[in-house]
Amino acid sequence: MKAIEARDVHLSFGETPALRGASVAVAPGEIVAIMGPSGSGKTTLLHCLAGILVPDAGEIHFDGRRIDTLNEHQRSVLRRDQFGFVFQFGQLVPELTAEENVALPLLLSGVKRAPALEQARPWFERLGLAGLQRRRSGELSGGQAQRVALARGLVARPGALFADEPTGALDSLTGEQVMDLLVASAREQGTTVVLVTHEARVAAYADRQVIVRDGKVNALVAA
Amino acid sequence: MTLLGLLEREPSHGYDLKRDYDTFFSRGKPLPFGQVYATLGRLARDGKIVIGEVEPGVGPERKRYVITERGATEVESWLTDPVEAEPSLQTVLFTKVVLALMLDRPAEEYLDRQRAAHLRRMKELTEIRRGGDLVDTMLADHGLFHLEADLHWIDTTVARLDALRKVVRR
Numbered sequence: 180m181k182a183i184e185a186r187d188v189h190l191s192f193g194e195t196p197a198l199r200g201a202s203v204a205v206a207p208g209e210i211v212a213i214m215g216p217s218g219s220g221k222t223t224l225l226h227c228l229a230g231i232l233v234p235d236a237g238e239i240h241f242d243g244r245r246i247d248t249l250n251e252h253q254r255s256v257l258r259r260d261q262f263g264f265v266f267q268f269g270q271l272v273p274e275l276t277a278e279e280n281v282a283l284p285l286l287l288s289g290v291k292r293a294p295a296l297e298q299a300r301p302w303f304e305r306l307g308l309a310g311l312q313r314r315r316s317g318e319l320s321g322g323q324a325q326r327v328a329l330a331r332g333l334v335a336r337p338g339a340l341f342a343d344e345p346t347g348a349l350d351s352l353t354g355e356q357v358m359d360l361l362v363a364s365a366r367e368q369g370t371t372v373v374l375v376t377h378e379a380r381v382a383a384y385a386d387r388q389v390i391v392r393d394g395k396v397n398a399l400v401a402a
Numbered sequence: 403m404t405l406l407g408l409l410e411r412e413p414s415h416g417y418d419l420k421r422d423y424d425t426f427f428s429r430g431k432p433l434p435f436g437q438v439y440a441t442l443g444r445l446a447r448d449g450k451i452v453i454g455e456v457e458p459g460v461g462p463e464r465k466r467y468v469i470t471e472r473g474a475t476e477v478e479s480w481l482t483d484p485v486e487a488e489p490s491l492q493t494v495l496f497t498k499v500v501l502a503l504m505l506d507r508p509a510e511e512y513l514d515r516q517r518a519a520h521l522r523r524m525k526e527l528t529e530i531r532r533g534g535d536l537v538d539t540m541l542a543d544h545g546l547f548h549l550e551a552d553l554h555w556i557d558t559t560v561a562r563l564d565a566l567r568k569v570v571r572r
């Protein structure tokens with residue numbers, strides 16, 4: 180049983196081939212790190228797995244269901260109801276407070292404001308952000324904003340979490356705190372995690388690492 | 403040196419030295435008493451420690467060891483001198499890569515295997531770190547940062563293999 184799978188995925192941006200036959204399978208509850216050089220296609224692969232981009236060729240499956248053939252509306256419902264996201268840049272909504280940002284996935288899937296904020300609250304303590312609930316994203320440091328984004332990715336207890344350089348803006352101690360939390364929360368909620376990182380120390384938190392090179396996935400040879 | 407350093411704190415019995423050593427430095431491999439007393443004997447012979455007041459009773463645990471001026475100086479200079487910055491693994495890996503290219507072997511594959519081995523070790527250390535106390539964490543961190551540095555070197559080398567191949571091929 181695979182929770183998430185890409186089969187022989189190809190995708191080009193105009194003339195630029197970003198993925199050239201990428202295949203990867205992630206088991207339910209597994210945490211997989213995608214590593215590889217800059218420009219190798221990591222983000223593109225993540226976006227394909229998460230139903231954000233549609234491949235030119237190949238298949239994407241989630242939970243036994245093919246998702247690359249769904250229409251835009253169906254994919255956006257799937258993303259909203261099943262997936263959580265953490266991205267490196269420009270991810271918090273600047274008009275909202277930190278706690279509203281964390282509650283956003285719940286609000287978008289129809290949870291009422293009070294219970295949504297109620298569910299968001301414990302995350303501030305867990306991530307060492309107590310007292311920052313009412314700040315807007317412009318009033319947070321890069322690292323604080325990153326932790327708010329992680330809370331937002333996990334608050335709705337998604338089936339899968341897609342994270343692109345989730346520790347990119349953090350110093351190594353804070354980054355490790357965030358990874359400890361990410362792993363602990365994912366395990367506790369049974370969330371499957373696909374994590375893009377260029378940092379080996381971050382990738383070492385995953386159950387398994389794969390390397391993307393020239394748009395293809397190398398499973399690491401067991402030495 | 404570790405035992406000498408522990409004595410720099412305060413005069414101690416062999417038993418206490420062993421206990422403190424095991425708590426902070428042994429990493430699961432307790433120091434045998436025999437080795438404790440052998441080391442203390444050597445340090446005393448070299449004038450780095452002396453046996454202080456002997457308490458009434460019998461047995462080596464009655465002896466209290468005291469660091470001398472010479473011993474303290476040695477601890478001081480050991481602490482002050484940086485450890486040799488020896489990039490030993492890189493040397494071995496570098497030799498492997500260059501030879502592989504000279505012999506027309508798949509250097510990239512070897513480096514990928516090395517990367518896998520490094521990542522597996524990093525995963526083990528990360529687990530130790532997550533389950534362990536602060537001492538375990540600090541030791542694991544040291545290993546993790548070193549392995550990470552090696553991985554940077556491996557990544558850079560992979561990216562330069564074509565250029566390096568031209569250099570080493572005659």
Ligand SMILES: Nc1ncnc2c1ncn2[C@@H]1O[C@H](COP(=O)(O)OP(=O)(O)OP(=O)(O)O)[C@@H](O)[C@H]1O
Nearest residue numbers: 192195196197215216217218219220221222223224
């Ligand atoms: N929106 C886009 N339009 C055109 N080309 C793109 C676009 N997004 C990515 N590319 C190209 O596709 C290739 C793969 O990009 P991708 O962002 O997946 O790399 P990456 O592995 O995530 O790199 P990085 O580590 O730098 O984030 C690159 O050559 C990139 O220039």
Ligand SMILES: [Mg+2]
Nearest residue numbers: 221222223343
């Ligand atoms: Mg990217």
